[in-house]
Amino acid sequence: MDEIEEVVGEIVRGCSAQKVQCSELLAAFVARTILESDAQTFALEKELNDEDVNSVINLSVERLLEKDSPSLETIKMQVAFDSSHVMNEEAVASAAASVAAKKRELQKTIISTKLMDANDFDSLTALYREIFSLLTKTRSSEEYPESVRRSVEREVAAAVESVFPRIGLKSFVQLSSEEKKLQLEELASIVNGIRLFNKEAGKGGAGLESFEVSAPNKVSELSNIISGEIDSMNVICQEYQEVIVFSNLRKPAEVTEYMIQRWKDELANRRQYLSYLQSLFEDVSKCGRKISFLRESYLSELDDLSSMVGSRNSVPKEHVYPKFDKIAQLWKDLGDELSIVSCRESTLNDLVDYKSSFTLTLNSDSQVLSMARDAPTLSTEEEEEAARAAVIVTGVAEPKEEGKEGPETTGDVIDLPKGTVPSDLLPPNERPVCLSIDSTPEFMQLPLEYQGFCPWTIYSRSGLLLPGKPALGVVQFSNSFFVFAHEVALQGFLDDPVKYVEGVKGVAMRNPELIHLLRLQRDFPNTAIAKLMGTQGGAGPAEQLPLGFEAPTTKVDASTETPVHFIEKNIDPSYSWNEWTLRKRALQLANLKKCKTSSQQTDESHMRRENDSQVYLPRTKSTMTKTSTGTNVDKRITYVKGLRGEGVKGGIVGMSLEIKETVNVGQSSR
Known part of the structure; x- marks a missing residue:
């Protein structure tokens, strides 16, 4: 459509x-x-x-x-409450996401900064300014006046100088991206913790809200307001209930059918208003318990830190830094819980607009209310007899047997739901079971259908909302639990549960304001307000859908191929059949035993080796060569003897002689 x-x-x-x-x-x-x-x-x-x-x-x-x-004002209230609840939470989440996005941008800039030289003073100064800007960024920092902003900057500068001095930038830029991010987050938490500690000591803390004081006060104030509204609304609902029951049982002449129907609609409106108040009170009480726990932990950590520091000028950082981090985290959690309480307060303000959105026709001075209070109390038998006649009084037609005339009815006739099945015809495991407090240990924690209202009364009396009495017993049927206003209603439901379950759906279809009041969104999914808003259960924004209709279901063909018989494969990835691979591994293990270092390995040095700390002995080397031989070769030298006149009588030059000289060749000896 x-x-x-x-x-x-x-x-x-x-x-x-x-x-x-x-x-x-x-x-x-x-x-x-x-x-x-x-x-x-x-x-x-x-x-x-x-x-x-x-x-x-x-x-x-x-x-x-x-x-x-x-009835129309009830519908308007339901739409306004759900939309206000979602919009207020989205506003808080959007503000927090905006600050987080700015922080991520600054972190990204800081992490991506690269220095060409470790002594680049200008780059280091710019990096330090970016870190300082990140540390001063808080949820409300943009709302600070100029004087407060300057005080915040001075406090942050002093804290950063003691935790992260400028000299530490050189080692910071050498870290990995993930290590830089973690260190920045830890630095921001520690600096914030130092400022909170100084605030407690009266020496600083400019711009830091005292969540440990404002959060409990806000919870107490809001709880008192909601509690007062709940008490007054309970009184009004009780008055309406007494008058309607009295009018159905006693039938006073001055009360018309129109007046009874009007009172039913007004009672439904007041019960819806009361239900929302109770829901808000439960949320605020839950936040109050968490705030109380966080506040006690926060003050305890501050006391421990004060006793640890005392009057000393210096304290080991490994002792105090975790304390500062814990204090900052607790303070942040207190602020988050306070934001939730503020959301509930805004929702309450929107809800209060519907407290007097129509004219109440019944008040504490009404004559009918005085008559109902002064009327004598009916006995148990009279109440049961009147309850049995309720279907006739309120115009519900019981089925007629063939050949018999049924009782006359007054007012609008409500058709019986189709497909009703008496309990006797249901399978044994699907029949209703009545639980008692003696047989059910978790009796008080059972989730009741229709917010604890009696389904027999809703169907038989055209949408009248009467709270059930768990003391009569809780009926379990189709994985749901029901309570009833009296014994007749209990027995009627046990006889034919499907009739009343389907009958309640029919009443809600004719009175749409009861769908959300009785929490029947599961049976009417297309009318769920959260779905019309484009959210999934009100938990957060989802894909926007056309108002009033479901998203089209995407259908695709899909198939898988599986073998007829699965074969188990036991594969050892470390197995090797190659003998040379096994020999190589053995040599590697043997080689490790020759390493000089024998100290314990750490996470950083595991499976790593430093060349300056590992010594490998030189390997013994040798070669094999062939044996070579040589021969003695005669070398002949011819020269003239006696040219100088030596050894010759009369200086006469003699004749030349030939002398054989032995020369070494190869490895031969002389």
């Missing part, structure tokens, strides 16, 4: 023409409930024609233009 967006727009414009403000969410919810309540006319499986579209628009506008309507 792509026409829904057009329908919503036309509904909003139609209300604006009558000077009635209507949000798209409210228009979509009303249009959706009209489509659900008349499924025969507006079948979901077919497209809406022009006549259907106009009919939905006219019915929705007519519904939204009702004056002084308790």
